[in-house]
Amino acid sequence: MSKQMPALTLADLNAGKPCCAPISEQRIPAETAAVLAPAFKALGDPVRLRLMSMIASAPAGEICVCDLTPAFDLSGPTISHHLKTLREAGLVDAERRGTWVYYRACPGIMRQLASLLHVGTPAGV
Amino acid sequence: MSKQMPALTLADLNAGKPCCAPISEQRIPAETAAVLAPAFKALGDPVRLRLMSMIASAPAGEICVCDLTPAFDLSGPTISHHLKTLREAGLVDAERRGTWVYYRACPGIMRQLASLLHVGTPAGV
DNA sequence: AATCTGTCTCGACGTTCTTCGAATCAGAGA
DNA sequence: TCTCTGATTCGAAGAACGTCGAGACAGATT
Numbered sequence: 123m124s125k126q127m128p129a130l131t132l133a134d135l136n137a138g139k140p141c142c143a144p145i146s147e148q149r150i151p152a153e154t155a156a157v158l159a160p161a162f163k164a165l166g167d168p169v170r171l172r173l174m175s176m177i178a179s180a181p182a183g184e185i186c187v188c189d190l191t192p193a194f195d196l197s198g199p200t201i202s203h204h205l206k207t208l209r210e211a212g213l214v215d216a217e218r219r220g221t222w223v224y225y226r227a228c229p230g231i232m233r234q235l236a237s238l239l240h241v242g243t244p245a246g247v
Numbered sequence: 248m249s250k251q252m253p254a255l256t257l258a259d260l261n262a263g264k265p266c267c268a269p270i271s272e273q274r275i276p277a278e279t280a281a282v283l284a285p286a287f288k289a290l291g292d293p294v295r296l297r298l299m300s301m302i303a304s305a306p307a308g309e310i311c312v313c314d315l316t317p318a319f320d321l322s323g324p325t326i327s328h329h330l331k332t333l334r335e336a337g338l339v340d341a342e343r344r345g346t347w348v349y350y351r352a353c354p355g356i357m358r359q360l361a362s363l364l365h366v367g368t369p370a371g372v
Numbered sequence: 373a374a375t376c377t378g379t380c381t382c383g384a385c386g387t388t389c390t391t392c393g394a395a396t397c398a399g400a401g402a
Numbered sequence: 403t404c405t406c407t408g409a410t411t412c413g414a415a416g417a418a419c420g421t422c423g424a425g426a427c428a429g430a431t432t
Contacts, residue, residue: 145300146352155293155300163291167390168284172277175270178366187409200391202410207389221399221408227271229366239361241303241354292420312379325421327380346378346429374432381426388419396411402404 130157132212136230144240161235164211169194170204177214178227186222255282257337261355269365286360289336294319295329302339303352311347 130141130153142154150158165171176193177185191201205225208214213232214225255266255278267279275283290296301318302310316326330350333339338357339350 145296146303146354146357148300148304150297150300152293152297155296159291159293159296162287162296166284166288166291168277168280169390171270171280171284171287172275175273175275175280178271179273191409196390197392198409199393199411203390206410218398218409223409227366229271232271232364232366236361236364236366239357239364241352241357241361294420316379321420322422323379324381324423328420331380343379343428348379376431377429379427382424384423385421386419387421388417390415390417392414394412396409398409399407401406 129153132157132231135161135234136212136228138230138233140237141234142238144242145238146241150238158235158238161211161213161231164207164213165235167204167207169196169201170208173201173204174208174213174227177208177225178232180226184217184224184226186224188222190225254278257282257356260286260359261337261353263355263358265362266359267363269367270363271366275363283360283363286336286338286356289332289338290360292329292332294321294326295333298326298329299333299338299352302333302350303357305351309342309349309351311349313347315350 135141135157141158142148142150165174172193173190176190187201187205190205191198194201205214205216208225209216211231212228214227217224217226260266260282266283267273267275290299297318298315301315312326312330315330316323319326330339330341333350334341336356337353339352341348341350343349
């Protein structure tokens with residue numbers, strides 16, 4: 123059995139297809155790590171982590187770029203760049219409506235990452 | 248109330264002190280994002296994600312560097328460098344016993360990251 | 373003490389990332 | 403159609419990153 127598997131994709135992750143067991147239970151295959159690492163990397167910048175949090179916790183389920191940008195001491199292009207990174211990582215989706223662009227979180231991949239990090243409580247407790 | 252809080256530390260996270268609500272429920276403060284982002288960043292490289300998975304899933308709860316290195320097509324110094332990154336992110340601990348060095352996962356911070364990413368199922372389901 | 377093995381540190385190299393200002397694109401309204 | 407505003411793309415500068423080989427360090431064995 124060589125590397126014949128069609129290789130997990132971002133779409134799979136967001137479709138909710140379970141990618142693998144928690145890392146505390148089983149080793150991640152190299153191909154899976156290659157697909158998942160970019161998502162963690164996208165969350166690995168303080169600005170993007172805050173953006174992700176603002177988007178994921180938006181009361182309406184979505185939030186306008188015009189509401190995100192003023193929260194940072196950064197230029198518009200920089201925020202736009204970070205949003206693109208989150209988009210390419212499959213963590214958020216964007217939709218343009220008229221002049222404004224709205225972002226919303228992709229819960230599927232967030233759940234995947236959370237379950238990957240899940241740690242069971244010690245057996246004897 | 249200005250920024251008077253003593254600023255969350257890695258030690259707090261590994262002590263299990265809850266840092267904050269899931270990002271889908273509430274915005275992360277900037278200071279918190281600054282503390283958490285490095286942990287995600289550490290997991291944002293395929294090699295480190297695999298290392299973390301090998302360490303966290305080690306049957307004995309720990310694993311020797313000599314068992315980690317051969318799993319990669321990378322030099323010893325490179326693996327050592329990645330392990331240092333995981334250590335500095337608070338994700339793993341190392342202990343030397345004789346000639347060998349053993350790594351084990353820090354479950355506290357892993358739980359924090361997992362709960363941060365947690366997404367509740369939609370209300371109506 | 374000399375040596376051997378496993379691991380880490382150091383310095384260097386090329387690549388990638390973060391950030392910016394300038395320019396561009398997409399709609400809305402005059 | 404012209405212009406205005408919101409958002410993105412482009413190109414550039416500096417910092418950070420991943421990788422390596424050479425060398426240093428820590429214990430164990432002789």
